[in-house]
Amino acid sequence: MKPACSYAATHAASLADPAGFWTAQAAHLHWDKKPTEPLSQDANGFYRWFKGGELNTSFLCLDWQVEQGRAHQPALIYDSPVTHTQRTYTYAELLDLTARLAGGLRALGVEMGDRVLIYMPNMPEAVVAMLACARLGAVHSVVFGGFAPHELAVRIDDARPRVIICASGGMEFDRVIPYKPLVEEALAKATFQPDHVVVCQRDFVTAEMQPGRDLDYQELLRAAPVPAVSLPATHPLYILYTSGTTGRPKGVVRDHGGHAVALFFSMKTVYDLAPGEVIFSASDIGWAVGHSYIVYGPLLRGCTSVLFEGKPVRTPDAGTFWRIVAQYRVNAMFTAPTAIRAIKKEDPEGLLAKKCDLSSLRHLFLAGERCDPATYAWAGHLLGVPVVDHWWQTESGWPMLATLAGLEEMPAPRAGSAGHPVPGYDVHILDEAGQPVPAGTTGLVAVKLPLPPGCFPTLWNDDVRFREAYLSAYPGYYLSGDGGYRDDDGYTYIMGRVDDVINVAGHRLSTGEIEEILAAHPAVAECAVLGIADQLRGQVPVGLVVLKDGQTIGEEQLEKDLVANVRAQIGALACFRAALVVKRLPKTRSGKILRKTMRQLADGEDFTLPATIDDPLILDEIRADLQRRGLGLAFTAKASA
Template identity: 40%
Template structure:
């Protein structure tokens, strides 16, 4: 391969003992909480290039719910991700590697090339009248232009709103109207599983109804004919080649508290909320997490498999790795197309050093066994990461043994769209990493587990995961707040951020995430995380996948309702259901008695692979109407199958 992609493999370097790593972690962690402002000042000064240093590290606190970081500081995030690496001599280092769905579709951008493309598109946006504070909606597949558009917005101070290209027309319209975008960036088509799917036509209806949109810029991805509205629509390649569009754009100095981007995330009701993140705090935090968790260097080729339309893609496909000077790899296609060995083929082809993926992808790959991965040279890998949902022990062990050859650390990370970056991870030593999500808060993160009454739990006791002190990566606000931040994050406990997740502390500063609070089942006053029950079910030899919800029970308050898919050649018999119920009860205890289990052919998943549990809760409760926003559902026909199965299984 191109020598731009050849990286030095540091796997064989000796590592310190687990005891020394743990001691070092404790020392740094304790100092970070004793004097958080000094800690974050050092992080910001070390990791970020500032045009003007801040006057005050932190203003406000959780009691007032008004928090701002690095007030008075000025910077440009695009310049931090590009220009400063050129100044360090990395002009010809690969910044971005793109692998298209077809194997022969590969593009490599050096840092110099990526800077030039970013500047040209920034000048295109300026020519369209976009200025600091304006919003640009980006509706693109996983192609280089998506990264370029984001960095171009950051360069001129525009706020970008990346919208996952799997969203429906209705969801797209609502998101454009909500933020009042002036420019819309999309592509004519998207490649998916060997098909060329129209993308721009999906946006035409919403654009006609969104009066704020002045211009629509379209990336040509195929030769398919699409309609273009004169005066509004134009081609990306023609705009970039237009006379007068310069190769350089001066980065706009932004206040640390200015908004960098807006990203929509759905709550348990399915109603999306636009989360805003600031320039200075967000960049400081994602770089802190990249150094602390991944230990990025310019030698790394980092592949975060998440779509950039989600926060994981923002933080660990774009801003974090590029800010740290690493090489990012983005892949347009599906993990199993054209063959289920696609991931391992890509790792070998480009010498990927860090693979950061989701349990949903791991489950899909596990289905085809370890033999596929064994055909490829995966020795470039030094780090395996997991993100998106709790990874169960079966998935963790397969990932560790079959992909990491029982040598590489598997880091199960916990965080949220609202937190900006990773909050919990098993940081200290590979030997201390293990199945079950044993995670420690990163330095600077004051995590705890509270009971409903506000008492801090004792080890082994479940409760609500909370954060007691501000951190720079936290959300700046929610668009059109109307008290939503207070209601969603600070109403449970005065002066404490409520994550909405359940957890338990198993030892000194060691946490295990057990699921969303709306994914916790309370049986006779006892709390069971649905993730725990799902791990038990998927550990059974006959079960391929499981999702668990709680439904009302007149005697116990709630009871367990599980949806399971079985493996190939496994017969869906009543006897197996009884065996699974007994297996859950024996593994978890008598509290799990009287669980209901329903066979399903598939679970309702979003296009990013997450299970849409609120649909399962409604169906399990015989509520078959008003499912809310299902625009992210990959296969809506699954709902009909689930309802029919529920009716058949009901007494």
């Protein structure tokens, strides 16, 4: 049930007295020792929350829930169509597994402050490993299963884990990916070496074990259970490395106290979920969404979380998500817009969804990249529930902009907008000089300090980089790196990374704005717009479009339609004249389209292949498509030569 307070009053209170507001929210949780300083600054001048307080996130997620009578309630539902496995874990079962694995890790010498690197796909043993680390006060760093050995190696050298926990392998569609060889290659490249590698063997792939160093995950579970360690609120819970890093990665740090308070607040206020209700977050535990809304947020709130191992399509079809919603009576679903576009491409009429009983679903939440209005409208029409496009980042750990389902008098969602600032966030749109811009004008999205609880207090072992990357551009603000604008009604629109703004003969245009127009065409499933170099105009936009399944429109006719639509809605100044039909778009494993990489490819620039790319071979296809049309300086220069 929604609290009897309005959005406007709640948001205003959070900014007027941050310490008082968040102290009241913290009172909803169990503290071993209550904080003495709700909001303070450390020696670097960085803000910290709940100094002097002590608690433990694993205790709050498990022991506390059992104490409140949820021992036999489902905590985690594991659904893996790729391995044909379904299993439900109650809070009591999850607590027992976690306490015993924590005992096994302690027997290996893992103590408070040690790091443990987890390299596993979406499987229950990974969730248990995260919670077991939190129980001991060890700092976990989850690395997306199947990540390239070089990237894994740099994370090992940065986090310096005492133990690595890995699965023997993962499965995507019908392809088995052995993980242990990737771990061995990473360790051969890394300078730092862990004491032990703990391997969770899976039925479909067996990892070779190195005697003396390697241990079986199941062996650790034979240890006696251990209680949760009482930890300072400012003690780090985990390190999560940002995607697409080059050189030394940026390790985002999350602390126990602020993180727990923020996620508990968000579960009831942003997502309107009560204890016992079901959330399905179709993400990976290697990403921020997986940390916050598969594992910690739902368990802190006493909800049931669906852990899904698979893809939105081809496991086995585009109806997988709807089957999960119906089977487990899901109340809130969270995924990326790219997943909805993939489903829309293969089932444009939504016939598979119409076969399922989706009456339990109250909201569909989208994040990870901007949701184009066409996808927003398609999902809303199909599901008949509010679609909430909201905005946050790995650095924030929870939403900064949203339509808050749990508050009264909240303005309704609006297509193309990520909503309004969440309580605790003072969001501004600034120009390059750091001054506010008028409504309707695109600028840089920045958040006034202090950031609320749950946001990263710094980077792992790199306070200097933290200040330079996020705080130095505009003193007193956190610079998000995204561009956007606010309309006359106060809705905020995130238009993508700042480097997704292109300059066409002096006109600054958002690629996101052009993508909206392309995506509205009935034949288009998804698209990306690149601002590629042009000798006359500096840059010109080029559209790459993927057709819906069953569409037969020719590329020439589609290009004419799209060029006309852009000209009608933006004008000739956009200089949009080229649209290519491509089979697929290169993306990160979290679903973000690699626009910058494609632009660099077209411009003939050197670029580092993003570590998070889902399939590097897609770039070869894009290169061939651009070359076929002679688009980009890299290809026009070759042609003239």
